Amino acid sequence: MRRVAIVGYAQTQHQFDMDKTREDMVFEVVKEALLDAGISREEVDTVITSSSDFLDGRTISSVFLSMAAGAYLKDESKAEEDGTSAVWYAFMKILAGTHDVALVEAHTQASTFNPHLVSFYTLDPLFDRQVGLLNDIAAAAIQARMYMSAYGVSEEEIARVAVKNLLNAAKNPNAHRKIPDVTVEEVLSSKLYYHPIRELMMSPLSDGACALVLASEEKARKITDNPVWIEGVGCCQDFYLRDRDLLKLGSLEKAARDAYEMAGVRDPLTELDLFEVSEKFAHEELMIYEALGLCRRGKGKILLEKGLTEKDGEIPVNPSGGALGADPVCATGLVRIVEAAKQIRGEADGYQVSGVRKALAHGQFGICAQKNWVFILGGER
Amino acid sequence: MWRNVAVIGCGQTKHGRRRDVSLAEMVEDAAWKAMEDAQLTPNEIDAIVVGNMQGFGGVAHPDCWVGDWIGAPGKPVMRVATGGTTGGSVGQAAIYAVASGMYDKVLAVAWEKHSDSKEPGATTGLLHVALGNLAHALNYGLSLKHLIVTQAVGAAAGVALYQARFYMHRSGCRIEHLDMVAAKSRRNAAKNKYAHLRWPGCTPEDIAKTEMIAYPFRFGHICPASDGASAIVVAAEDIAKRREKPVAWVKGLAAYSDEENQLMSESYGGVGVLDASEQMGCRVSAMKAYKMAGIEDPKREIDVAEIYQPFPSQELIFAERLGLFEEGKAWIALEEGEMEIDGRMPTDPSGGVLSTNAIGSSALQRILEAALQVMGKAEEHQVPKEVRNAVAHGWGGVTNYITVTVLGDSPR
Numbered sequence: 001m002r003r004v005a006i007v008g009y010a011q012t013q014h015q016f017d018m019d020k021t022r023e024d025m026v027f028e029v030v031k032e033a034l035l036d037a038g039i040s041r042e043e044v045d046t047v048i049t050s051s052s053d054f055l056d057g058r059t060i061s062s063v064f065l066s067m068a069a070g071a072y073l074k075d076e077s078k079a080e081e082d083g084t085s086a087v088w089y090a091f092m093k094i095l096a097g098t099h100d101v102a103l104v105e106a107h108t109q110a111s112t113f114n115p116h117l118v119s120f121y122t123l124d125p126l127f128d129r130q131v132g133l134l135n136d137i138a139a140a141a142i143q144a145r146m147y148m149s150a151y152g153v154s155e156e157e158i159a160r161v162a163v164k165n166l167l168n169a170a171k172n173p174n175a176h177r178k179i180p181d182v183t184v185e186e187v188l189s190s191k192l193y194y195h196p197i198r199e200l201m202m203s204p205l206s207d208g209a210c211a212l213v214l215a216s217e218e219k220a221r222k223i224t225d226n227p228v229w230i231e232g233v234g235c236c237q238d239f240y241l242r243d244r245d246l247l248k249l250g251s252l253e254k255a256a257r258d259a260y261e262m263a264g265v266r267d268p269l270t271e272l273d274l275f276e277v278s279e280k281f282a283h284e285e286l287m288i289y290e291a292l293g294l295c296r297r298g299k300g301k302i303l304l305e306k307g308l309t310e311k312d313g314e315i316p317v318n319p320s321g322g323a324l325g326a327d328p329v330c331a332t333g334l335v336r337i338v339e340a341a342k343q344i345r346g347e348a349d350g351y352q353v354s355g356v357r358k359a360l361a362h363g364q365f366g367i368c369a370q371k372n373w374v375f376i377l378g379g380e381r
Numbered sequence: 382m383w384r385n386v387a388v389i390g391c392g393q394t395k396h397g398r399r400r401d402v403s404l405a406e407m408v409e410d411a412a413w414k415a416m417e418d419a420q421l422t423p424n425e426i427d428a429i430v431v432g433n434m435q436g437f438g439g440v441a442h443p444d445c446w447v448g449d450w451i452g453a454p455g456k457p458v459m460r461v462a463t464g465g466t467t468g469g470s471v472g473q474a475a476i477y478a479v480a481s482g483m484y485d486k487v488l489a490v491a492w493e494k495h496s497d498s499k500e501p502g503a504t505t506g507l508l509h510v511a512l513g514n515l516a517h518a519l520n521y522g523l524s525l526k527h528l529i530v531t532q533a534v535g536a537a538a539g540v541a542l543y544q545a546r547f548y549m550h551r552s553g554c555r556i557e558h559l560d561m562v563a564a565k566s567r568r569n570a571a572k573n574k575y576a577h578l579r580w581p582g583c584t585p586e587d588i589a590k591t592e593m594i595a596y597p598f599r600f601g602h603i604c605p606a607s608d609g610a611s612a613i614v615v616a617a618e619d620i621a622k623r624r625e626k627p628v629a630w631v632k633g634l635a636a637y638s639d640e641e642n643q644l645m646s647e648s649y650g651g652v653g654v655l656d657a658s659e660q661m662g663c664r665v666s667a668m669k670a671y672k673m674a675g676i677e678d679p680k681r682e683i684d685v686a687e688i689y690q691p692f693p694s695q696e697l698i699f700a701e702r703l704g705l706f707e708e709g710k711a712w713i714a715l716e717e718g719e720m721e722i723d724g725r726m727p728t729d730p731s732g733g734v735l736s737t738n739a740i741g742s743s744a745l746q747r748i749l750e751a752a753l754q755v756m757g758k759a760e761e762h763q764v765p766k767e768v769r770n771a772v773a774h775g776w777g778g779v780t781n782y783i784t785v786t787v788l789g790d791s792p793r
Contacts, residue, residue: 054441072640080460086540095481097382121441237458366445
C-alpha cells in the first residue's frame with residue numbers, strides 16, 4: 001500500500017461572528033496551507049472540501065468556493081459532515097494512485113445558522129421532529145444522565161473535563177473559548193441548558209476553517225523534511241438515536257479498532273503519545289477515553305482524576321483545548337488532525353507536548369456522536 | 382495503487398411523485414435492489430457512500446436517520462454532496478474507496494424526494510442556489526442592480542437558458558432541434574420502466590405545441606422534479622471476476638470543476654467564464670477520463686453515452702464536450718438520427734435527466750444506466766449494438782461541476 005503524509009496545514013483564529021465572508025475565510029486558510037507546504041496551486045491534483053448545506057445556510061454549500069479553495073479546473077469533490085471524512089476521501093484518492101497531492105478544506109461559520117437548530121432537522125422527520133422534544137443538547141443531556149447514574153459520575157467530575165480543556169485552550173492561539181482562570185465552580189454556575197449540560201460543558205459556536213495538504217510518499221519527501229504519516233484510518237456509523245445504546249460510543253469503538261489494526265497499534269495506552277478528540281460535550285470526553293480503549297467502561301473519570309490526560313500527563317488528551325475550546329462544526333475534526341500533526345512536528349508553540357511520535361485524531365458527527373472517524377498519525381523515523 | 386473496480390449490482394426505484402413511500406423507504410428500495418442484484422447481503426458490504434441535496438427533502442444529513450434502512454450501522458459511511466453532480470460524486474467516491482484497496486465491496490446510494498419540500502418542484506432548493514448570489518453580491522456592496530440580477534437568475538432553468546442561447550448562437554442549432562431532443566427523450570423514457578415522464582411516440586411537433594416558458598425553452602423542454610433513488614454496488618477485481626452475471630468495469634473517471642459561472646460575471650467578482658456553454662470543466666474531465674481508460678478517439682470507441690441533460694440544449698452541448706461529435710455539429714448528427722437509440726452514437730437511451738430528475742440521484746443514474754448498457758441488462762431501452770465502452774456524465778453547481786465516468790466490458 002502507498003504511504004500518505006500530511007505536508008502542510010493551516011487554520012483560522014476560531015471566533016464567533018467572524019469579520020470575514022465565508023469565501024474570504026476559505027481563500028485565506030487554503031492559501032496559508034499551500035504556503036505552509038511550500039507548494040503552488042498548480043501542484044495540487046485534487047481538492048476535497050467539507051461543509052454542509054444546512055450549516056452554511058445555502059444549497060450546494062461548496063458551489064461558490066471552487067475558486068476560493070483553488071479547485072477550478074481541478075479534480076474536486078465535497079465530503080459533507082466532518083472534515084475528517086474529507087481527509088478519508090483524499091487519502092483513498094492518493095492510495096488509488098490517480099492523484100499525488102490533495103488539498104482538504106473544511107469550514108463552518110456557526111454564526112450563520114445555529115448548529116443546535118440544525119441538529120433538530122437531522123431527526124426522523126416523521127416522528128421525532130414532529131414531537132419537537134429533542135435536539136443535540138437534549139439528547140446529550142439524556143446520555144450524560146444515563147452515564148452518570150450507570151457509573152456513579154458526578155457533575156463536578158464532568159465539569160473537570162471542561163476545566164482541563166478550557167485551561168489548555170487558553171494557551172492555544174487559534175482557540176475560541178479562552179478562560180485562563182476557569183474553575184469547576186465557574187463551569188457549574190454557567191447557564192443551564194438541559195440538566196446536567198451547562199454552557200461551559202458544551203462546545204462554543206465558532207466560525208472557522210481549516211486546511212490540510214496531503215501527499216504520496218514520493219511527493220511528500222520532495223515537499224518536506226518533516227512529513228506526518230497517516231498510519232491508520234477507521235470510521236463507523238452507529239444506529240439512529242432511537243435504536244442506540246447511549247451508554248457507549250459503539251461506532252467510535254469500531255472506528256478506533258479499525259484504525260489501530262491498520263496502524264499496527266496493539267496497546268493504544270502505551271503506544272500513542274497524544275490524543276486530539278472531538279468532545280462536543282464534556283461528558284463525551286470520558287466516554288471517548290473508554291471507546292478508544294484507554295480504560296474500561298465507566299472508568300474514564302479515573303484517568304482524569306489522576307491527571308493522566310492533562311497536557312503534562314502520561315496520555316495527554318486535547319492539549320489544544322479540543323472541541324470545547326473551539327467548534328467550527330465541519331472543521332472541528334480536521335482541526336484535531338492539524339493539532340495532532342502540529343504536536344508531532346513540534347510546532348505547537350506555547351502548548352507543545354514533548355516527545356510526541358504517534359498521535360490519534362478523532363472527528364465526529366451527528367447527535368450523540370453517531371458517526372466517528374479515527375486517524376493514527378506518526379512522525380518520521 | 383489502482384485496483385480494478387467493477388459495477389456488480391444496480392438498483393433503482395420507480396420515479397415520479399412518490400407519495401406512497403417515505404424518504405427512508407424509497408432509499409431502502411434502491412439500496413436493497415442493488416445488493417440483491419449484486420447477490421450480497423448488507424453484512425457483506427464493507428462501506429457505504431450516500432448523497433442527496435439536503436435542502437430538497439428538508440432533512441439535514443439524512444444518512445444519520447436513513448442509515449438504519451440500508452444497513453449502515455457498524456459500517457464506514459461517507460456522505461458526498463455536490464449539487465447536480467451529487468450522484469456522480471457518490472459513485473466516484475465508492476469507486477475510489479475500492480480502487481484504493483481500503484474496501485472490497487462498496488454500496489453507493491443517491492436520492493431525492495422533491496415532493497417532501499413545501500413547494501413541489503424544489504423551487505425552494507434551487508432558488509437557494511440563486512440566493513447564494515445575493516450573499517456573494519453582498520461581498521462587494523449590494524446595489525439594486527445586483528438585487529435585480531439575482532432575482533433574474535431563475536435558478537437552474539435560468540442558467541441553462543443563457544447557456545442554450547450561447548450554444549445556439551455559436552453552432553447554428555435552432556429551437557426545432559431542442560424539440561427533437563425533448564421528443565427523443567420522452568420516447569426513450571417510454572421504454573424505461575423506471576422513468577418519470579414517458580410518452581410513447583412523442584414527436585418534435587408535440588413538443589413544439591407546448592407553452593413557451595422563456596425563450597428558447599418550452600414547457601416540453603423542462604425536466605420534471607422526480608422522487609426517486611438509485612444505487613450501485615462496486616467491487617474489487619477478484620470479486621467481480623467470480624461473478625457469473627456480467628459486470629461493468631470502471632475504466633476512467635474525473636471530476637474537474639470549472640470556474641464559477643455567474644451571470645454578468647465580468648462585473649461581479651471578476652469570474653472568467655462568460656460563455657456558459659463553453660464547459661471547460663467537462664472538456665478537461667472527459668480528456669482525463671478517456672486518457673485513463675486508454676480511449677484515444679471517443680467518436681469511434683464510445684458506443685453509448687448517458688448525458689446529464691435536464692434541458693435539451695445540454696444533451697447537444699455535452700455530447701460535443703465529451704468529444705462524441707465535432708464542435709458545433711451535434712445538432713446535425715441529431716437531424717441525421719445518430720443520437721437515436723438505434724443510431725450510431727445513442728445518447729440517453731434511458732430518457733436521461735430530461736425525463737427523470739431526482740436531482741441527487743440523477744448523476745448516479747447515468748453511471749447505473751451506462752453500466753446496464755455495458756452489461757446488456759437495459760431491457761427495452763438496450764441499444765441494439767455491441768457496447769464495449771459507455772460514458773456517464775454529471776453536471777451541476779453554477780454550471781461549474783462535472784463528473785465523467787467511463788465504463789467498459791473489460792478491466793482497465
